Amino acid sequence: MQPPVTDPALVASLRSDLVSGSYDVDGVEDLLGPLAAAALHREQALPARRAVAAAVAGVAPSDHDPRATLAALFLLGLPVPRAALDRALPATGSSGAARLGLVTAQGEGADDEVRATADLRPYSSADALGDARWWLASDLGELATGDRLATDHVLGAGGASLTLAQVTVRTPTGRVLDLGTGCGIQALHAARHAQRVVATDISRRALAFARLNVALNALADADVELREGSMLDPVAGERFDLVVSNPPFVITPHAGAAGQAVADALGDYEYRDGGRAGDDLVRDLVLGVGDVLAPGGVAQLLGNWEHRRGEPWTERVGAWLDQAGLDGWIIQREVLDPAEYAETWIRDGGTTPDREPGAWAAAYGAWLDDFASRDVEAVGFGIVTLRRPEAGEPTLRRLEEHTGSVRQPLGAHIARSLAGHDWLAARDDAALAAARLVTAADVTEERYLTPGAADPNVVIVRQGDGLGRGIQASSPLAALVGACDGELTVGQIVGALAALFEVPADALAAELLPAVRGLVRDGFLAE
Template sequence: MLPASDPALCHALAADLRAAGYTAEALRDAWGPAADDAIARGLRSPASRALGDREDALAVLGRLLVLGMPQAEASVDRALVRTGAAGLTRLGLADVERGEVRPRALVRPQSYADETGSGQWWIASDLDEAALGGPLPEDHVLGVGGASLTLAGLQLSTPAARGLDIGSGCGIQALRARAHVDHVVATDVSARALAFTRFNALLNGVGGIEVRQGSLFAPVAGEQFDRIVSNPPFVITPRADDVPAYEYRDGGMVGDDLVAAFVAGVGAHLAPGGVAQLLGNWETRDGVAGLDRVRRWIESSPVPLDAWVVERERLDPLSYAELWVRDGGTLPGTPGFARLVDAWLDDFGARSVTEVGFGYLLLRRPLEGAPTLARYETLHAALPGDGLGAHLATALEAHDRLGALDDRALAASVLLVAPDVTEARHHLPGAEDPTVIELRQGGGFGRALGVDPGLAALVGACDGDLPVGVLVDAIAELLGVQAGALRADLLPRVRELLFTGFLRFG
């Protein structure tokens, strides 16, 4: 059964959830942070034990809609005074049998925040492994997981007119995009996923989301968008009959071909100046590093693209196989686990894959002319959950501004050190001069950068008062070095500090 798109019932359910104080923070307070973290690992008993025999609305809804545990019909009717157990049934979210309400879906609260504000959604999705008590069905619609939160936090927070969410799943990316994009088209190969997207938009009172069924760019042939976002089914899965193909993670292609196909096709669907952001996996194959293969995909795009690609993690084939076999609900020691792992290893071996990278891509169609941004980097630090989209937007703005400045113009610019930047100096015991000077970034990607005394002095002096060139000349005199040579050394690094957010234009 699919969730029903009944506006009146969705409105009633939202009012009931609001009246019950059904928020992520309230639930975390109710069962504690350790139990809350355990839920993310598929363990629901700590939260259930913490709630005990509580019968208030928050506890009843937490058991039913977060943990996926049956509840007494009378308890649900008291918790949802407008909707009741009967309304949940009509919405396709539950069944009622002999006085007991059995959930057919989860509806979990999800907080969000960026520099423009904060809020909360309720996100419906299929029952997870803990609620099902076993492996997931292949048409499973996933709720909000770590990858979803990563991409949601990465979305640019600048305004745009038309957006596209490819592989919408439960609709979390479309909802996030609508905070800054006037109209969003959400597509998926799964009719079930689109039903959840439509339902979640109604439940949260978010208009301007249009759903279309189809693969990749087929539902939007001939159309262009200012913003494209995708958490596609990028998981590398063996193409074998006895290996489950989960719609939410498996795009039906060999290896990392799905991400390559997205890169090849996205340029034609970006309006000039439009930006696409997606998550992906890529293989290190036949001795060619994954990031180098991604670079080749982008350089081969029929439409030239600016590119900023970040690799966050690399896994060996065995670790990758175990991760995704577990993700489908088949655990070590259960029937089929070793067989599925071997299928993954055979698949990787056939293509001489030695590592799999995970990360994100930001691709932009230039307003005019050739691409000017080609940045491929590895950043293994954990990303913040929210607010990184603003950092990416600022970095793109700095890149474009720097492209119009030669070194003379940059030297004439007045700069400010970003307020989240700190400096650490490390000395050997008894030594007067530091052996290491490090700049640390509190926001953005949380970068740490080793610098020399000249660059440290320049960053420290960027207070919005004097131009860069004047500061460099003064530092050269203090250090007893030639000013021209110091400029030639520092200005390229100042450009990097402006792009990465350590410095800002005044």
């Protein structure tokens, strides 16, 4: 199927029609109702089909609710009468939508069927700058087609895309690189705070969708350039202040009999298979992205990495950071065993044991064999934040696991944590003791007591924002956090607490100052 076409006049007409027809997130959810909308988010179409059918029951196609027509066509993959689409898109018309490559029609009559050739849906998300509301065009998914995905399939805004958009730092900046742009979602987010965005992809089809999405959403003052090429090749020798990437990080068998078995059963999906063995693609990106970062520049990407027998993941991935020569902060968010991982990604492309038992079994076995060949016990998924030092050697090396819930968007929290690290790096303990700190507004304290006891057994200082960390605090540390209101210095508070708890001030400072550093780094305390 041909990729979409970006005709500026038609795209402007389409944008006007989508606005006037209330084809946005709120409008569609209002049409479907909460039950059907929630089911559709879970990739269950039946409630939405019933809601759409009810909305047009007994109504002539020329009077159909535009939201019902567009939802049926682009979200559910159902045919609609030409007359209904002409009403939904009065300026563009069904013929204009066809010229854009979004639909195909079976005739010129009012009752002739029109079918979608692309997914076009409202998009709503929040990043560190606030709410973003657009429309995104991509290839039709399995829900609409009822079949496995094509190997050149272009994804819309999936869970990984949303995660990356939410964790990205959004401070105003100069040049941003969106590496592996896909349908262009990260480029759209970046265009809100960057002077210029360069978006790359190896897939011409993906770039065609990205081009359409940039034009359709008409971001004010957006300077977005699209380039074709693999990984960092299209930007060799250039420098960027921010690099974002949701790369094809899926660990897929490529070598030997296992690789051939997967290729025969499934093919290679451009959006997820980078053609490298194991987690080499993510490793190579971590090692190479510093070449295109300006001093002080930040790279944020998602990735998978292997947990190999006898080697902690923090040592293996930490070695990548050491080789890269960059500041690094890696948060592991999820861990799957080899069988779970194989099941996830075979099913992701639309292959199921019921629909294609032979392909399922062949691919499943090949994945397990491939992992066994490298003694892989599990696969981690997480968020990688890298930074090129302004000068000198890296000072940040942090690898941690956080599989619990987080408060999205995380981008502002990550920016504050990086700033806190830099602030601490410039201050010895004497300077820290002289600082006047303030407890963040989202910090609370939890106390756990044995019934009848006067004092708590455990005190937890908890963060409501960001990663929602909970720190088990001694009584003096909890008291210090409670006293940080910007009036007294840290040293003055420690001195007062030493008198209160009847302990030497120097000993208490030696206990509390390292803990205060951790609280500043994690956003509990700020200057």
